[in-house]
Amino acid sequence: MTRLFLFKKPFGVSSPFTDRGSPTVRSTLSDFTEAKEVYPAGRLDRDSEGLLLLCDNERLQARIADPRFRMPKSCLVQGEGDPQEPELERMRRGVLLEDGMTLPAAVARVDEPNPWPRDPPIRRRKLIPDGWLRTTIRKGRDRRMRGMTAAVGLPTLRLIRWLVGDWSVAGIAPGQFDVFSPTGNSILR
Structure with a gap:
């Protein structure tokens, strides 16, 4: 079953789970979740805040992040x-x-x-x-x-x-996740 994570990313947090090679210690997604086999669907730079989507379904991840789909x-x-x-x-x-x-x-x-x-x-x-x-x-x-x-x-x-898309950060506290399973396959088409 596909899981979609809506994360309210705080300022200063990097979108990847690791920040290898950085000369300074930086906060990453791994500081906020221990979820396995989920990946960001797109990026949100360290200086930006708000909604970052993560999911465990490659097709959904591509649909959200790929510029061809223009979500x-x-x-x-x-x-x-x-x-x-x-x-x-x-x-x-x-x-x-x-x-x-x-x-x-x-x-x-x-x-x-x-x-x-x-x-x-x-x-x-x-x-x-x-x-x-x-x-x-x-x-x-x-x-x-x-x-x-x-x-x-x-x-x-x-x-x-x-x-x-239709997903919002409303009602999620900074640094917190909301997790749900999308229904139907319409978004994957």
């Missing part, structure tokens, strides 16, 4: 600066980065969502405002959303992945 991933992004419509429109059309053009993102300005406390807290500048965005992308690559916000002049201060 939507939604984040709350706190950016430095005051997001205005021209910056948001650039992200909606796609942004040119060093490795090429990004796909368009769904993006909207939102009121501060009152997220869980982060350790350490983000830096705040008295003279520079910050604002929150709700974003959805369907094809992510290494630090894609951070690159997009920086390219439009709104560098990311905090990134919280809230949704992957």
